[in-house]
Amino acid sequence: MFMLDEKPLAVGNPFKTLDGTQYPANWLQLSTEEDRIAIGISEVPDDTVYYDDRFYWSPEIPKDLDQLKTQWIAQVKDTAGKTLAQTDWIIIRKSERNIAIPTNIKTYRAAIVAECNRLELAIEGCNNIEEFIDIVITQTWPILE
Helix, strand or coil: CEEECCEEECCCCCEECCCCCEECCCHHHHCCHHHHHHCCEEECCCCCCCCCCCCEEECCEECCHHHHHHHHHHHHHHHHHHHHHCCHHHHHHHHHHCCCCCHHHHHHHHHHHHHHHHHHHHHHCCCCHHHHHHHHCCCCCCCCC
């Protein structure tokens, strides 16, 4: 992280020194270390601890696993429903006019239901936050071909 006059500088933003000299937004990216030192910019380690706020309240405090399970199962069902809705007209067409459902649509819809069921069972079976994260970040929804 770059510091000027004990204040952090955001890369990609213009800035001004105490003497009023203005620098453009790309100056930090284009400048050399010598250029930065010459106007009083130092580089210090960024000690910010990052964490995934979908699963944690803070770097060390995970969210309640049962609440996460409920939330993500609802999200998985919503994703499945919205994805199936894109081909519902084909199912309705079959029902109303007896027009055959293409094989790729049958396969696609079955794969959506299978992924939804797989995720729901896997999420329900989680015993800790790490296991839960591994499951929800590896969703493999099918793509219609």
